[in-house]
Structure formats: C-alpha cells, structure tokens
Amino acid sequence: xxxxxxxxxxxxxxxxxxxxxxxxxxxxxxxxxxxxxxxxxxxxxxxxxxxxxxxxxxxxxxxxxxxxxxxxxxxxxxxxxxxxxxxxxxxxxxxxxxxxxxxxxxxxxxxxxxxxxxxxxxxxxxxxxxxxxxxxxxxxxxxxxxxxxxxxxxxxxxxxxxxxxxxxxxxxxxxxxxxxxxxxxxxxxxxxxxxxxxxxxxxxxxxxxxxxxxxxxxxxxxxxxxxxxxxxxxxxxxxxxxxxxxxxxxxxxxxxxxxxxxxxxxxxxxxxxxxxxxxxxxxxxxxxxxxxxxxxxxxxxxxxxxxxxxxxxxxxxxxxxxxxxxxxxxxxxxxxxxxxxxxxxxxxxxxxxxxxxxxxxxxxxxxxxxx
Amino acid sequence: xxxxxxxxxxxxxxxxxxxxxxxxxxxxxxxxxxxxxxxxxxxxxxxxxxxxxxxxxxxxxxxxxxxxxxxxxxxxxxxxxxxxxxxxxxxxxxxxxxxxxxxxxxxxxxxxxxxxxxxxxxxxxxxxxxxxxxxxxxxxxxxxxxxxxxxxxxxxxxxxxxxxxxxxxxxxxxxxxxxxxxxxxxxxxxxxxxxxxxxxxxxxxxxxxxxxxxxxxxxxxxxxxxxxxxxxxxxxxxxxxxxxxxxxxxxxxxxxxxxxxxxxxxxxxxxxxxxxxxxxxxxxxxxxxxxxxxxxxxxxxxxxxxxxxxxxxxxxxxxxxxxxxxxxxxxxxxxxxxxxxxxxxxxxxxxxxxxxxxxxxxxxxxxxxxx
Numbered sequence: 067x068x069x070x071x072x073x074x075x076x077x078x079x080x081x082x083x084x085x086x087x088x089x090x091x092x093x094x095x096x097x098x099x100x101x102x103x104x105x106x107x108x109x110x111x112x113x114x115x116x117x118x119x120x121x122x123x124x125x126x127x128x129x130x131x132x133x134x135x136x137x138x139x140x141x142x143x144x145x146x147x148x149x150x151x152x153x154x155x156x157x158x159x160x161x162x163x164x165x166x167x168x169x170x171x172x173x174x175x176x177x178x179x180x181x182x183x184x185x186x187x188x189x190x191x192x193x194x195x196x197x198x199x200x201x202x203x204x205x206x207x208x209x210x211x212x213x214x215x216x217x218x219x220x221x222x223x224x225x226x227x228x229x230x231x232x233x234x235x236x237x238x239x240x241x242x243x244x245x246x247x248x249x250x251x252x253x254x255x256x257x258x259x260x261x262x263x264x265x266x267x268x269x270x271x272x273x274x275x276x277x278x279x280x281x282x283x284x285x286x287x288x289x290x291x292x293x294x295x296x297x298x299x300x301x302x303x304x305x306x307x308x309x310x311x312x313x314x315x316x317x318x319x320x321x322x323x324x325x326x327x328x329x330x331x332x333x334x335x336x337x338x339x340x341x342x343x344x345x346x347x348x349x350x351x352x353x354x355x356x357x358x359x360x361x362x363x364x365x366x367x368x369x370x371x372x373x374x375x376x377x378x379x380x381x382x383x384x385x386x387x388x389x390x391x392x393x394x395x396x397x398x399x400x401x402x403x404x405x406x407x408x409x410x411x412x413x414x415x416x417x418x419x420x421x422x423x424x425x426x427x428x429x430x431x432x433x434x435x436x437x
Numbered sequence: 438x439x440x441x442x443x444x445x446x447x448x449x450x451x452x453x454x455x456x457x458x459x460x461x462x463x464x465x466x467x468x469x470x471x472x473x474x475x476x477x478x479x480x481x482x483x484x485x486x487x488x489x490x491x492x493x494x495x496x497x498x499x500x501x502x503x504x505x506x507x508x509x510x511x512x513x514x515x516x517x518x519x520x521x522x523x524x525x526x527x528x529x530x531x532x533x534x535x536x537x538x539x540x541x542x543x544x545x546x547x548x549x550x551x552x553x554x555x556x557x558x559x560x561x562x563x564x565x566x567x568x569x570x571x572x573x574x575x576x577x578x579x580x581x582x583x584x585x586x587x588x589x590x591x592x593x594x595x596x597x598x599x600x601x602x603x604x605x606x607x608x609x610x611x612x613x614x615x616x617x618x619x620x621x622x623x624x625x626x627x628x629x630x631x632x633x634x635x636x637x638x639x640x641x642x643x644x645x646x647x648x649x650x651x652x653x654x655x656x657x658x659x660x661x662x663x664x665x666x667x668x669x670x671x672x673x674x675x676x677x678x679x680x681x682x683x684x685x686x687x688x689x690x691x692x693x694x695x696x697x698x699x700x701x702x703x704x705x706x707x708x709x710x711x712x713x714x715x716x717x718x719x720x721x722x723x724x725x726x727x728x729x730x731x732x733x734x735x736x737x738x739x740x741x742x743x744x745x746x747x748x749x750x751x752x753x754x755x756x757x758x759x760x761x762x763x764x765x766x767x768x769x770x771x772x773x774x775x776x777x778x779x780x781x782x783x784x785x786x787x788x789x790x791x792x793x794x795x796x797x798x799x800x801x802x803x804x805x806x807x808x
Contacts, residue, residue: 112765136762137754153755363512365516384524387478387512
C-alpha cells in the first residue's frame with residue numbers, strides 16, 4: 067500500500083543541514099520548512115480558515131487530548147472528521163496527548179500501560195494508551211497522527227530519561243501495531259533529553275520500526291535553547307533524509323532559524339497566537355508591544371512591508387485602541403500578523419536554502435531579530 | 438452646496454407605509470430598508486470588515502461618546518478619520534451620545550447647556566454640548582452625524598417628556614448652527630415618547646429647521662412594543678417622504694418588520710452581535726440556542742438555506758463545541774450569522790415592497806418567527 071504521506075527532498079544548504087522539500091499529504095502538499103499553527107480545540111484561536119490561509123498557513127495542528135474530552139472524537143467522526151468539522155481542507159497533524167501527560171502531570175498518571183488523565187474539564191477519566199491514542203486520532207482523521215510518547219520533565223537523572231526513552235520506543239511499537247488507516251501517516255517521536263547517546267538510540271530504533279516521519283520531542287519542556295539545539299543536532303543525523311522531521315513545540319523565531327539549520331522541516335507552537343492575544347507582535351525588528359503608549363497615534367502597520375490581513379490596512383494606533391478597549395478584533399488581528407510573520411520567516415528561509423545562502427540569511431535574521 | 442446625502446425613494450407598498458429607496462452617501466449608496474450593525478468602539482465586535490460585507494452589511498454605526506473617550510476623536514482624525522481608522526470604506530453613521538445620557542444616566546448630568554459625563558473608563562469629564570457633539574462627529578468624519586438629543590427615561594409625566602422634546606428641538610437648532618462639514622449629513626431626532634401630539638410637533642419643528650434625514654428616537658428605552666409602534670406610526674406621516682427615516686436602537690426581527698410597515702428606512706441595534714456572543718442565533722424558525730445539548734452532533738448549519746460565512750461551512754455541532762470550549766470563533770461566527778439573518782430579512786422585505794406584497798410578507802414572516 068502506498069505511503070499516506072511522502073516527503074520530497076528538494077534542496078540542501080551547503081553551509082548547514084538546512085533543507086527544503088515538499089510534504090505530500092492526502093489533503094495537499096506543503097512546502098517545507100513549514101510552520102504549523104496550533105488549533106488545540108479544532109480552531110486556531112480567533113482565526114477563520116480563510117484568514118489562516120491568507121496569513122500563509124498550509125498545515126495545522128490539533129490536539130488529541132483536548133478533542134477526545136470535548137467534543138469527543140466520536141462527535142468529530144460523525145461530523146465527517148476533523149477537516150470537515152473545522153472547515154480546513156488543508157493538511158492537519160494531531161498531537162497524541164503525550165505532551166499533555168507532561169504539561170498536565172498533576173492530572174496524569176503514567177504507567178507502562180499508558181497515561182490516565184483526570185479531565186481538566188470535569189474530572190472524568192481519559193485512559194490514553196498507545197492503542198487508544200491511535201484510535202482517537204484515526205477517528206479525528208488528520209493526515210498525520212503522532213505516536214504516544216513519554217516526555218520526561220527536565221532536569222532529570224539520565225536514568226529517568228533513559229527509562230522514558232525506552233518506554234517511548236515500546237509505545238511507538240504498540241502505536242504502529244494499532245494503526246489501521248491507510249490514509250493517515252504516523253510519525254515517531256524521538257526522546258532522549260540532551261543525551262546524544264539516548265537520542266541516537268531512540269532515533270535508530272524508531273527508524274528500525276519504520277514510521278512515515280519523525281518528530282523531535284521533549285523540547286520546550288524547561289531546557290535551555292542550547293539544550294534544544296543540541297537535541298536537534300544529535301538527532302537529525304540519525305533520521306532518514308527522505309522523510310520529514312518535525313520539531314515539536316518550537317516557534318520562537320530565533321529557535322526556528324536554529325532548527326532549520328539543523329535540518330528540521332516542520333514546526334508548531336502556540337507562541338504566535340498566544341503572544342498575539344497578549345498584544346505582543348513579532349517583527350524582524352523585534353517585538354512590537356501594541357499596548358505601548360508610543361503607538362497611540364502611530365499610523366504605521368505592525369510591521370512595515372508586511373502584506374498580512376492586519377498590516378495591509380490597520381494601523382498600530384487602531385490595534386492599540388482595540389486592545390485597550392478589550393475588543394476581540396485586537397487579538398484576532400495580532401494573531402493573524404504573528405502567523406503571517408512566522409510563515410514569511412520560514413518561506414524566506416526556504417528561499418535562502420534554495421539559493422545556498424542559508425548561513426548568511428540566518429546570521430542576518432538573528433542580528434535583526436535581536437536576542 | 439449639494440446635500441451630503443440624498444434619499445431616492447423607489448417603491449411604496451400599497452397596503453402599508455412601507456417603502457424602498459436608496460440612500461446616497463459620500464461613501465456609496467445603500468439600498469433601504471437597511472440594517473446598520475453597531476460598531477460602538479469603531480469595530481463591530483469580532484467581525485472583520487470583509488466579513489461584515491460578506492454578511493450583507495453596507496452601512497455601520499459607531500458611537501460618539503465611546504470614541505471621544507477612547508481613543509479620542511483627535512486620534513481618529515489624525516489617522517485619517519473613522520473610515521480609514523477601522524478600514525471600512527462604506528457609509529458610517531455616528532450616534533451623538535444623546536442615548537448614552539439616558540443609558541448611563543448615573544454618570545451623566547443634563548442641563549440646557551448639554552450633558553456632562555463622568556467617563557465610565559477613568560472618571561474624567563466629557564462635556565457634551567450640542568456644539569461639541571457635532572465637532573466630535575466632524576472629527577470622526579462619518580457620512581451621517583446625529584444631533585444631540587434629550588432622550589427621557591420612560592415611564593415619565595407628559596410634562597417631563599414635553600420638556601425633553603423642546604430641549605431636543607433647541608439642541609437640534611444649535612447642532613445645525615454648529616455644523617461646518619459639507620460632506621457630512623446631520624439627521625434630526627424626533628422625541629416625544631408615546632404622545633402623538635409631542636411627536637408631531639417635534640417632527641414638524643425639526644423639518645422646519647431642515648435636516649438631511651430624520652430619526653425616531655426615544656424608543657428601546659423601556660417602553661412596550663405597542664408604544665414603539667405607536668411612536669413610529671404617529672411620527673412617520675410628519676416626516677418628508679423624500680428623506681430617509683431611521684429608527685434608533687431597534688433590531689428584533691418582529692420590530693423591524695413593524696417599523697418597515699410604518700415607513701422606516703434605517704435601523705441599528707446591538708442585538709445580532711450581542712445575542713451572537715451569547716450563543717443565541719436568529720433564524721426564520723425562531724431562536725437557535727447553540728449551547729443546547731440537542732446540537733451536540735447536529736450536522737445542520739445554524740439556519741438551513743443561509744449562505745453566510747458561518748452557515749455555508751460550519752455545523753451546529755462545531756459551533757456548540759466552540760461555545761462550550763470558550764473559543765472566540767463561536768461568538769465571531771454566531772455574530773456573522775445574526776447579521777446576515779437581519780440583512781436578509783430587510784432585503785427580502787425590500788423585495789416584497791417592490792412587488793407590492795409587503796403586508797402578506799410581513800404576516801408570513803411574523804408567523805414563522807413566532808412571538
């Protein structure tokens with residue numbers, strides 16, 4: 067049976083591990099590197115599908131844990147699956163819930179069998195085994211499902227990280243055995259903390275099992291940017307060049323540029339929409355804080371030269387007014403701009419890689435962005 | 438000098454005072470009857486301009502009181518006026534602040550000179566005389582400004598209503614004398630409560646003064662639907678047929694149908710967007726409450742046959758999920774549908790008037806809508 071997704075490698079950068087490609091999915095092709103906005107509850111907060119597309123979004127992420135609890139994957143399936151439910155006809159990836167076992171650890175109890183959650187909504191039980199994580203994701207029907215992984219909290223003893231890594235591999239095998247949909251890819255998740263040997267072993271064993279793509283997990287969980295960089299750098303070389311690589315939970319512009327240099331193709335993060343809701347906008351000259359009094363009568367857009375649905379017609383003055391007045395349109399427009407910014411950043415990175423000048427591009431971009 | 442707006446009467450209904458027309462403004466023409474969404478703070482809550490247009494909106498309302506306090510009319514003027522500030526290139530009408538003197542009476546003190554407000558934001562003083570109300574509206578730059586009126590709270594002694602009506606006429610004269618923009622219309626506001634003689638006198642004296650259109654004010658202030666109907670019926674005959682008539686603050690579908698029958702051309706109300714934010718949607722079969730458990734897996738749109746940006750692709754199931762999950766997209770989509778519903782209602786009323794069958798249309802619509 068043909069693979070549900072196919073990664074087509076296009077260009078590689080001479081000065082780094084950066085690369086461009088196309089991820090072909092049942093719902094269309096995505097040029098990589100690509101940033102995936104997060105639609106945790108089957109909606110990217112405040113942004114309608116056509117505005118996502120206008121901002122440059124091509125592939126979205128949604129969350130197994132949240133959707134299983136509400137509205138329930140059965141409801142989504144009865145409504146024709148996640149694409150139809152949320153009216154997004156492009157590719158979707160669903161996270162497995164493994165990250166929530168970490169981020170909501172006070173509500174989760176993890177055993178070899180799986181993760182038992184007490185719902186953050188009503189205290190009911192969600193018994194998330196690897197098999198159930200796949201079954202839920204098959205009901206949701208995203209183009210790409212993720213294996214259930216064990217993401218350890220850092221800092222931790224190496225032995226604890228090794229145990230989580232081994233469990234991640236065992237769970238990955240169970241996920242692979244449980245899958246039944248020919249039109250849905252499953253990506254493995256590499257754990258191992260900042261330990262090169264654990265990352266390498268995990269990557270090799272997952273590749274041996276064979277997945278449709280590979281994610282680098284266990285980052286954005288409290289470690290330093292240097293540790294993230296190290297995790298990527300030690301993992302990427304052990305992943306197949308002809309499959310896509312996804313760095314989970316990373317969206318700070320500087321970190322995205324680093325990850326691209328390490329050969330990562332896909333990213334997701336709540337940062338652009340969460341910061342947008344808090345009136346903080348991304349720009350190539352550093353953050354623009356829209357509540358700042360300096361913007362009171364500023365006719366400029368959030369970022370000059372940006373052609374997003376926010377910048378093409380609204381001033382900082384208007385946006386500041388919306389935020390001070392508590393108007394929904396403020397968070398909506400700031401989120402749209404932040405998404406457009408990140409999509410443009412990875413698109414220009416892609417162009418630079420294609421022209422063999424990514425190292426220079428990255429250096430200039432980091433200089434402009436500031437710390 | 439040419440009139441800033443011109444009302445072109447088109448058809449009149451044989452069985453009622455209903456009529457169709459076109460209001461020509463500096464920012465384009467509006468077919469009437471027309472419903473104006475309320476953008477109090479220079480934004481219709483949660484709805485981007487292109488979605489307003491897609492919902493059928495052609496002319497918006499914004500508020501002098503709110504915008505004078507925040508961001509200040511000077512800021513709006515520096516940013517190029519209200520149209521450019523909020524990126525709406527269609528016609529706009531600004532309310533004068535007279536209604537806020539009623540609705541925020543605990544913060545307002547009214548004398549012959551004008552209304553002194555204590556800001557609901559920071560307690561600062563807004564001294565809203567008729568002259569200042571016009572000056573602020575000229576800075577905002579809407580196509581239509583409203584005179585400052587005295588809207589009495591009901592029930593009230595007839596003598597108190599008569600006093601408010603007289604003051605409204607005196608203030609209207611001061612507004613007319615204060616106006617200086619040739620590209621901005623000013624509408625007079627007829628007060629007089631449910632008293633036919635006061636309404637008539639007010640209408641006649643305002644027409645004598647001469648305005649670019651006339652509003653029926655002092656409704657939606659606690660009186661019964663019957664009293665509203667009476668206020669309209671006794672006022673309309675005393676207004677020029679070749680100028681537009683605007684019923685302020687009315688948006689309940691049944692009341693809109695009544696008002697159209699009485700010869701009203703323009704309406705505004707927060708109802709569609711406020712109800713939308715509360716998950717209550719308008720439909721020709723009565724209200725649809727989106728939080729209702731019955732919609733849990735309902736694949737139908739809010740209203741079958743509706744082609745609005747919400748109904749054309751989202752199910753009740755999805756909308757219910759958004760509201761239960763506290764997602765912004767719920768209020769956004771419900772507001773869009775409610776606007777589309779009201780715009781469709783007045784558009785089909787317009788067609789019925791054009792075909793001389795408004796009485797039947799209204800009866801059938803009221804039957805379908807329920808009480």
